[in-house]
Amino acid sequence: MSIAMSKEARARRRAERIRDKHANDLPRSMQPNAVVKVITVVILVAALIYFLFPIYWAIIASTKSPAQMSASNGLWFAVPLNELPDAIAENYATLLGWTRGQFWRWVLNSLVYSVVSAGIGTIVSVMAGYATAKFPFRGRGVAMGIIMACMLMPSALLTIPQYSIFNALHLTNTMLSIIIPCSVSPFGFFLGRVYAQTSVPDELLEAARIDGAGEARIFFTIVLRILAPAMVTIFLFLFVATWNNFMLPLMMISSDELKPVTLGLFGLVSLATFNDRGALMMGAILGVLPVIVLFLGLQRYWQAGLAAGSVKG
Incomplete structure:
Protein backbone atom coordinates (compact mmCIF):
# COMPACT_ATOMS: atom_id res chain seq x y z
CA MET A 1 0.00 0.00 0.00
CA GLY A 97 51.41 62.46 -10.32
CA TRP A 98 49.99 63.95 -13.53
CA THR A 99 46.85 65.13 -11.69
CA ARG A 100 48.90 66.51 -8.75
CA GLY A 101 46.96 64.26 -6.39
CA GLN A 102 43.59 65.75 -7.34
CA PHE A 103 42.13 62.82 -9.29
CA TRP A 104 39.88 61.60 -6.48
CA ARG A 105 38.88 65.19 -5.78
CA TRP A 106 37.62 65.37 -9.37
CA VAL A 107 35.70 62.12 -8.91
CA LEU A 108 34.16 63.50 -5.72
CA ASN A 109 33.21 66.71 -7.54
CA SER A 110 31.49 64.67 -10.25
CA LEU A 111 29.60 62.74 -7.59
CA VAL A 112 28.45 65.93 -5.89
CA TYR A 113 27.37 67.52 -9.16
CA SER A 114 25.56 64.41 -10.37
CA VAL A 115 23.87 63.35 -7.12
CA VAL A 116 22.64 66.83 -6.15
CA SER A 117 21.55 67.76 -9.68
CA ALA A 118 19.82 64.43 -10.27
CA GLY A 119 18.12 64.53 -6.86
CA ILE A 120 16.76 68.05 -7.33
CA GLY A 121 15.91 67.42 -10.97
CA THR A 122 14.02 64.23 -10.12
CA ILE A 123 11.82 65.92 -7.53
CA VAL A 124 11.17 68.92 -9.79
CA SER A 125 10.41 66.68 -12.80
CA VAL A 126 8.00 64.47 -10.87
CA MET A 127 6.22 67.45 -9.29
CA ALA A 128 5.88 69.27 -12.61
CA GLY A 129 4.86 66.10 -14.44
CA TYR A 130 2.27 65.23 -11.80
CA ALA A 131 0.84 68.76 -11.83
CA THR A 132 0.43 68.89 -15.61
CA ALA A 133 -0.95 65.35 -15.77
CA LYS A 134 -3.56 65.58 -12.99
CA PHE A 135 -4.49 69.26 -12.65
CA PRO A 136 -6.24 71.16 -15.48
CA PHE A 137 -5.29 74.84 -15.56
CA ARG A 138 -5.24 77.64 -18.10
CA GLY A 139 -2.17 77.60 -20.29
CA ARG A 140 -1.26 73.99 -19.57
CA GLY A 141 -1.07 73.09 -23.26
CA VAL A 142 1.12 76.09 -24.05
CA ALA A 143 3.47 75.32 -21.15
CA MET A 144 3.77 71.68 -22.20
CA GLY A 145 4.41 72.70 -25.79
CA ILE A 146 7.22 75.04 -24.76
CA ILE A 147 8.82 72.36 -22.58
CA MET A 148 8.53 69.77 -25.34
CA ALA A 149 10.14 72.23 -27.77
CA CYS A 150 13.03 72.63 -25.33
CA MET A 151 13.71 68.91 -25.71
CA LEU A 152 14.53 69.52 -29.38
CA MET A 153 17.07 72.23 -28.57
CA PRO A 154 20.72 71.05 -28.26
CA SER A 155 22.08 71.64 -24.77
CA ALA A 156 25.33 73.05 -26.19
CA LEU A 157 23.30 75.87 -27.74
CA LEU A 158 22.33 77.07 -24.26
CA THR A 159 25.85 77.08 -22.84
CA ILE A 160 26.79 80.65 -23.82
CA PRO A 161 23.48 82.18 -22.62
CA GLN A 162 23.82 80.26 -19.36
CA TYR A 163 27.36 81.50 -18.95
CA SER A 164 26.22 85.09 -19.50
CA ILE A 165 23.52 84.73 -16.86
CA PHE A 166 25.76 83.13 -14.24
CA ASN A 167 28.56 85.56 -14.96
CA ALA A 168 26.17 88.46 -14.34
CA LEU A 169 25.17 86.78 -11.06
CA HIS A 170 28.85 86.22 -10.13
CA LEU A 171 28.25 82.47 -9.88
CA THR A 172 30.78 81.27 -12.44
CA ASN A 173 33.51 78.97 -11.15
CA THR A 174 31.18 77.71 -8.41
CA MET A 175 29.38 74.42 -7.90
CA LEU A 176 26.03 76.15 -8.34
CA SER A 177 26.95 77.00 -11.93
CA ILE A 178 26.85 73.25 -12.68
CA ILE A 179 24.14 72.09 -10.30
CA ILE A 180 21.44 74.63 -11.22
CA PRO A 181 21.47 74.16 -15.03
CA CYS A 182 21.72 70.36 -14.74
CA SER A 183 18.76 70.26 -12.33
CA VAL A 184 16.40 71.52 -15.03
CA SER A 185 15.57 68.77 -17.52
CA PRO A 186 12.73 68.91 -20.09
CA PHE A 187 13.26 65.20 -20.71
CA GLY A 188 12.88 64.50 -16.98
CA PHE A 189 9.62 66.49 -16.98
CA PHE A 190 8.39 64.44 -19.96
CA LEU A 191 9.13 61.16 -18.18
CA GLY A 192 7.56 62.41 -14.95
CA ARG A 193 4.39 63.40 -16.76
CA VAL A 194 4.12 60.10 -18.62
CA TYR A 195 4.60 58.08 -15.43
CA ALA A 196 2.16 60.22 -13.43
CA GLN A 197 -0.45 60.04 -16.18
CA THR A 198 -0.32 56.27 -16.55
CA SER A 199 0.62 55.00 -13.07
CA VAL A 200 -1.37 57.20 -10.67
CA PRO A 201 -5.11 56.35 -10.82
CA ASP A 202 -7.54 59.25 -10.51
CA GLU A 203 -9.78 57.14 -8.27
CA LEU A 204 -7.04 56.88 -5.65
CA LEU A 205 -6.56 60.65 -5.61
CA GLU A 206 -10.30 61.26 -5.30
CA ALA A 207 -10.53 58.77 -2.41
CA ALA A 208 -7.70 60.55 -0.61
CA ARG A 209 -9.39 63.93 -1.10
CA ILE A 210 -12.70 62.56 0.24
CA ASP A 211 -10.84 61.36 3.34
CA GLY A 212 -9.68 64.92 3.92
CA ALA A 213 -6.07 64.71 2.74
CA GLY A 214 -4.55 67.88 1.31
CA GLU A 215 -2.78 68.01 -2.03
CA ALA A 216 0.67 68.23 -0.45
CA ARG A 217 -0.01 65.22 1.76
CA ILE A 218 -1.40 63.26 -1.20
CA PHE A 219 1.69 63.98 -3.24
CA PHE A 220 4.33 63.24 -0.61
CA THR A 221 2.66 60.23 1.03
CA ILE A 222 0.87 58.54 -1.89
CA VAL A 223 2.08 59.77 -5.26
CA LEU A 224 5.80 59.61 -4.48
CA ARG A 225 5.46 56.02 -3.29
CA ILE A 226 3.66 55.00 -6.45
CA LEU A 227 6.21 56.78 -8.62
CA ALA A 228 9.27 55.53 -6.71
CA PRO A 229 10.44 53.15 -9.50
CA ALA A 230 9.84 55.89 -12.07
CA MET A 231 11.85 58.33 -9.95
CA VAL A 232 14.79 55.92 -10.01
CA THR A 233 14.67 55.89 -13.81
CA ILE A 234 14.58 59.70 -13.99
CA PHE A 235 17.37 59.92 -11.40
CA LEU A 236 19.61 57.60 -13.41
CA PHE A 237 19.03 59.52 -16.64
CA LEU A 238 19.82 62.85 -14.98
CA PHE A 239 22.80 61.41 -13.08
CA VAL A 240 24.45 60.06 -16.24
CA ALA A 241 23.65 63.25 -18.18
CA THR A 242 25.31 65.39 -15.51
CA TRP A 243 28.27 63.01 -15.14
CA ASN A 244 28.94 63.06 -18.88
CA ASN A 245 28.34 66.80 -19.27
CA PHE A 246 31.50 68.35 -20.66
CA MET A 247 30.65 71.62 -22.38
CA LEU A 248 29.01 73.26 -19.36
CA PRO A 249 31.91 72.61 -16.91
CA LEU A 250 34.37 73.69 -19.61
CA MET A 251 32.64 77.06 -19.83
CA MET A 252 31.85 77.57 -16.15
CA ILE A 253 34.75 76.04 -14.20
CA SER A 254 38.29 77.38 -14.22
CA SER A 255 39.58 76.16 -10.84
CA ASP A 256 41.27 72.76 -10.64
CA GLU A 257 39.62 72.09 -7.28
CA LEU A 258 36.11 72.31 -8.79
CA LYS A 259 36.64 70.35 -12.01
CA PRO A 260 34.66 67.15 -12.62
CA VAL A 261 36.60 64.07 -13.62
CA THR A 262 35.71 64.44 -17.33
CA LEU A 263 37.15 67.95 -17.49
CA GLY A 264 40.17 66.98 -15.40
CA LEU A 265 41.12 64.10 -17.69
CA PHE A 266 40.59 66.33 -20.71
CA GLY A 267 43.12 68.71 -19.20
CA LEU A 268 45.68 65.88 -19.16
CA VAL A 269 45.12 65.09 -22.82
CA SER A 270 45.52 68.78 -23.66
CA LEU A 271 49.02 68.92 -22.20
CA ALA A 272 51.69 68.89 -24.90
CA THR A 273 54.03 66.80 -22.75
CA PHE A 274 51.47 64.15 -21.80
CA ASN A 275 51.88 60.80 -23.56
CA ASP A 276 51.01 58.24 -20.87
CA ARG A 277 47.87 56.74 -22.34
CA GLY A 278 47.95 53.83 -19.91
CA ALA A 279 47.52 56.16 -16.94
CA LEU A 280 44.79 57.99 -18.84
CA MET A 281 42.91 54.72 -19.41
CA MET A 282 43.23 53.92 -15.71
CA GLY A 283 41.75 57.32 -14.89
CA ALA A 284 38.88 56.72 -17.29
CA ILE A 285 38.10 53.33 -15.73
CA LEU A 286 38.31 54.58 -12.14
CA GLY A 287 36.27 57.62 -13.10
CA VAL A 288 33.38 55.56 -14.43
CA LEU A 289 33.23 53.10 -11.51
CA PRO A 290 30.66 55.15 -9.52
CA VAL A 291 28.29 55.09 -12.49
CA ILE A 292 28.66 51.31 -12.84
CA VAL A 293 28.07 50.76 -9.12
CA LEU A 294 24.99 53.01 -9.21
CA PHE A 295 23.46 51.18 -12.16
CA LEU A 296 24.10 47.77 -10.61
CA GLY A 297 22.71 48.87 -7.26
CA LEU A 298 19.53 50.40 -8.71
CA GLN A 299 19.07 47.90 -11.53
CA ARG A 300 15.91 46.24 -10.26
CA TYR A 301 14.25 49.58 -9.48
CA TRP A 302 15.32 50.93 -12.87
CA GLN A 303 13.76 47.98 -14.71
CA ALA A 304 10.53 48.44 -12.78
CA GLY A 305 10.58 52.15 -13.59
CA LEU A 306 11.01 51.52 -17.31
CA ALA A 307 7.89 49.33 -17.31
CA ALA A 308 5.86 51.58 -15.01
CA GLY A 309 4.96 54.05 -17.74
CA SER A 310 3.86 51.40 -20.20
CA VAL A 311 0.95 49.98 -18.18
CA LYS A 312 -2.00 52.11 -17.17
CA GLY A 313 -3.51 51.71 -13.72
Missing part, protein backbone atom coordinates in the same frame (compact mmCIF):
# COMPACT_ATOMS: atom_id res chain seq x y z
CA SER A 2 2.80 2.43 0.96
CA ILE A 3 4.70 1.57 -2.24
CA ALA A 4 1.65 2.35 -4.35
CA MET A 5 1.15 5.66 -2.52
CA SER A 6 4.82 6.62 -3.02
CA LYS A 7 4.57 5.86 -6.74
CA GLU A 8 1.42 7.92 -6.97
CA ALA A 9 3.11 10.83 -5.14
CA ARG A 10 6.14 10.69 -7.46
CA ALA A 11 3.89 10.64 -10.50
CA ARG A 12 1.95 13.62 -9.14
CA ARG A 13 5.14 15.59 -8.52
CA ARG A 14 6.42 14.74 -12.00
CA ALA A 15 3.16 15.94 -13.54
CA GLU A 16 3.35 19.18 -11.53
CA ARG A 17 6.91 19.83 -12.71
CA ILE A 18 5.92 19.27 -16.33
CA ARG A 19 2.88 21.53 -15.89
CA ASP A 20 4.94 24.30 -14.28
CA LYS A 21 7.61 24.02 -16.97
CA HIS A 22 5.11 24.54 -19.78
CA ALA A 23 2.73 26.90 -17.98
CA ASN A 24 4.08 29.99 -19.73
CA ASP A 25 4.81 28.41 -23.11
CA LEU A 26 3.52 30.26 -26.12
CA PRO A 27 1.10 28.60 -28.51
CA ARG A 28 2.77 26.57 -31.24
CA SER A 29 1.80 29.16 -33.87
CA MET A 30 3.63 31.89 -31.91
CA GLN A 31 6.76 29.94 -31.01
CA PRO A 32 9.90 31.00 -32.97
CA ASN A 33 11.56 28.31 -35.01
CA ALA A 34 15.10 27.11 -34.44
CA VAL A 35 16.61 29.37 -37.12
CA VAL A 36 15.12 32.49 -35.54
CA LYS A 37 16.43 31.46 -32.12
CA VAL A 38 19.94 30.93 -33.47
CA ILE A 39 19.93 34.27 -35.29
CA THR A 40 18.68 36.03 -32.16
CA VAL A 41 21.39 34.51 -30.00
CA VAL A 42 24.09 35.39 -32.53
CA ILE A 43 22.90 39.02 -32.72
CA LEU A 44 22.75 39.33 -28.93
CA VAL A 45 26.23 37.85 -28.50
CA ALA A 46 27.60 40.20 -31.17
CA ALA A 47 25.98 43.18 -29.41
CA LEU A 48 27.43 42.02 -26.08
CA ILE A 49 30.93 41.81 -27.57
CA TYR A 50 30.48 45.20 -29.23
CA PHE A 51 29.64 46.91 -25.93
CA LEU A 52 32.09 45.01 -23.70
CA PHE A 53 35.14 45.08 -25.97
CA PRO A 54 35.99 48.79 -25.36
CA ILE A 55 35.87 48.15 -21.61
CA TYR A 56 38.10 45.10 -22.01
CA TRP A 57 40.57 47.06 -24.12
CA ALA A 58 40.63 49.94 -21.62
CA ILE A 59 41.37 47.53 -18.76
CA ILE A 60 44.23 45.98 -20.74
CA ALA A 61 45.61 49.39 -21.74
CA SER A 62 45.46 50.72 -18.18
CA THR A 63 48.25 48.32 -17.17
CA LYS A 64 50.74 49.37 -19.88
CA SER A 65 53.49 51.94 -20.06
CA PRO A 66 53.78 54.32 -23.05
CA ALA A 67 56.33 52.04 -24.73
CA GLN A 68 54.21 48.93 -24.15
CA MET A 69 51.12 50.62 -25.64
CA SER A 70 52.68 50.56 -29.12
CA ALA A 71 55.04 47.59 -28.86
CA SER A 72 52.82 44.91 -27.24
CA ASN A 73 49.71 43.01 -28.26
CA GLY A 74 46.76 45.36 -27.84
CA LEU A 75 44.43 42.54 -26.78
CA TRP A 76 46.50 41.17 -23.89
CA PHE A 77 48.68 42.30 -21.03
CA ALA A 78 52.25 43.32 -21.76
CA VAL A 79 53.62 41.74 -18.57
CA PRO A 80 53.11 38.32 -16.96
CA LEU A 81 50.10 38.00 -14.69
CA ASN A 82 52.25 37.84 -11.57
CA GLU A 83 53.67 41.30 -12.43
CA LEU A 84 50.29 42.92 -13.04
CA PRO A 85 49.94 44.38 -9.49
CA ASP A 86 53.23 46.24 -9.92
CA ALA A 87 52.20 47.55 -13.36
CA ILE A 88 48.83 48.70 -12.01
CA ALA A 89 50.47 50.40 -9.02
CA GLU A 90 52.97 52.16 -11.29
CA ASN A 91 50.25 53.51 -13.60
CA TYR A 92 48.16 54.56 -10.61
CA ALA A 93 51.11 56.50 -9.18
CA THR A 94 51.67 58.06 -12.60
CA LEU A 95 48.01 59.10 -12.77
CA LEU A 96 48.17 60.76 -9.34
